[in-house]
Amino acid sequence: MELDVFRKQAHQMVDWMADYLENVSQYPVSPDVVPGQIRASIPARAPEQAEPFEQIFADFEQAILPGMTHWQHPSFFGYFPANSSPPSVLAEMLTATLGAQCMSWLTSPAATELEQRMMEWLRDLLALPANWTGVIQDTASTATFCALLSARERATAGRGNLQGLHGQPRFTVYCSSEAHSSIEKAMRMAGLGSENLRKIDVDQAFAMVPSELSLQIHRDREEGLTPLCVVAAFGTTGSTAIDPLGPLAQVCQRENLWLHVDAAFAGSALILPEMRIWAEGLERADSFVFNPHKWLMTNFDCSAYYVKEPQTLLDTFALTPEYLKTAQDDQVYNYRDWGPQLGRRFRALKLWFVLRSYGAEGLRQIIRQHLEWAQDLASQIQAAPDFELLAPVTFNTLCFRYLSPQDADLDRVNQTLLQSLNASGEMFMTHTRLKGVYVLRWVLGQTRLEQRHIAAAWEKIQATARAL
Numbered sequence: 001m002e003l004d005v006f007r008k009q010a011h012q013m014v015d016w017m018a019d020y021l022e023n024v025s026q027y028p029v030s031p032d033v034v035p036g037q038i039r040a041s042i043p044a045r046a047p048e049q050a051e052p053f054e055q056i057f058a059d060f061e062q063a064i065l066p067g068m069t070h071w072q073h074p075s076f077f078g079y080f081p082a083n084s085s086p087p088s089v090l091a092e093m094l095t096a097t098l099g100a101q102c103m104s105w106l107t108s109p110a111a112t113e114l115e116q117r118m119m120e121w122l123r124d125l126l127a128l129p130a131n132w133t134g135v136i137q138d139t140a141s142t143a144t145f146c147a148l149l150s151a152r153e154r155a156t157a158g159r160g161n162l163q164g165l166h167g168q169p170r171f172t173v174y175c176s177s178e179a180h181s182s183i184e185k186a187m188r189m190a191g192l193g194s195e196n197l198r199k200i201d202v203d204q205a206f207a208m209v210p211s212e213l214s215l216q217i218h219r220d221r222e223e224g225l226t227p228l229c230v231v232a233a234f235g236t237t238g239s240t241a242i243d244p245l246g247p248l249a250q251v252c253q254r255e256n257l258w259l260h261v262d263a264a265f266a267g268s269a270l271i272l273p274e275m276r277i278w279a280e281g282l283e284r285a286d287s288f289v290f291n292p293h294k295w296l297m298t299n300f301d302c303s304a305y306y307v308k309e310p311q312t313l314l315d316t317f318a319l320t321p322e323y324l325k326t327a328q329d330d331q332v333y334n335y336r337d338w339g340p341q342l343g344r345r346f347r348a349l350k351l352w353f354v355l356r357s358y359g360a361e362g363l364r365q366i367i368r369q370h371l372e373w374a375q376d377l378a379s380q381i382q383a384a385p386d387f388e389l390l391a392p393v394t395f396n397t398l399c400f401r402y403l404s405p406q407d408a409d410l411d412r413v414n415q416t417l418l419q420s421l422n423a424s425g426e427m428f429m430t431h432t433r434l435k436g437v438y439v440l441r442w443v444l445g446q447t448r449l450e451q452r453h454i455a456a457a458w459e460k461i462q463a464t465a466r467a468l
């Protein structure tokens, strides 16, 4: 593509992007397609001859867009949001244009140093301990993998990396029965084995019970196993439950275990001083992850991983072949040594754009507003005689179900309700099970969410349920 064509197309595309964001609420949130349909509409072979950009873009609008789930739709209430925002999109355009690899300081000094600064900004905005050091990982899954590997290497004095795990103790790791599946995946990838992950019982609020944790650690030691690490949740994926960090930190200190805190979604709420009471004890953790790419207006991927001792992370990951050696190695951060990836995107730029465009106060206002709407909606659901809430609403996630007066099979009723709501295209929600009970999850966290979208969805949910 010649640059004059690029210039012309880019101008038009930015107009398209602004129109899309302005009108995104008019699209069905999730598409009406069957598996295989989109693939079948794309030619089986790559073209031999160049095609004009107009044609490519027309096909994007015609074949791809109708098959997209619109995560930036204000009535996207499913999973957790993957918020983007205009300043973040602009930064991503620049990142793509610069096309830099940010693996070493030398391969892009500004990228490394901006990342250092942005991790300091975020650390201070969340009131995390001033001696923690941060690095941007692609996802929370990767950060949790880093935590388990670091714990493993600390416990084996680096022999796991050099000799493998043969001859090492059988290590056990602990999380709650509500913890995210990324922990089990990390157990597998770290060679620790998912059978050595202990899922500790939760209380009525779906938070880990510290006495159960202590008991299980005791039983495992009796059997000759070696407890290694506890992964605590600050906001579980099912219901945003908060494990009691203070008591868990105490257990970890007593037992000499690594404490990793997974705050992938809810961590962003710590920019609000009034939410920090929920994180008491967090300062005693060895590592902590939260995702600005979920709730902090920053495009995927951007996961902030903090550690108390960066040297342990470096001992786990640093490996410098001759062709990557630079003259500055002992004066700088080379982020390739801070995680699994060698090549890295320039992800700090979008954080810089977002944090400056909104300002801390702007971001606090948005998150505070989401939390207020969630409390308001919780009262409305509680007041409806034929609906119930099934988990405490601490953040902006509501777990609820319809109590059908006619049909006693509430799991099935609520499955049907969810299908019907999502098929309408007017909203999108997802579900989970809490203590075996099928519940709908309603997350109020979209960048473009306004109160009227919540009100319209609540009307729709009630009407659809009562007409089932």
Ligand SMILES: *Cc1c(COP(=O)(O)O)cnc(C)c1O
Pocket (backbone or CB within 6 Å): 080, 138, 139, 140, 141, 142, 180, 182, 233, 235, 236, 237, 262, 263, 264, 265, 291, 303
């Ligand atoms: C979303 C989520 C994850 C996984 O996040 P990725 O960045 O997609 O890996 C992990 N833990 C919790 C609690 C989450 O909510």
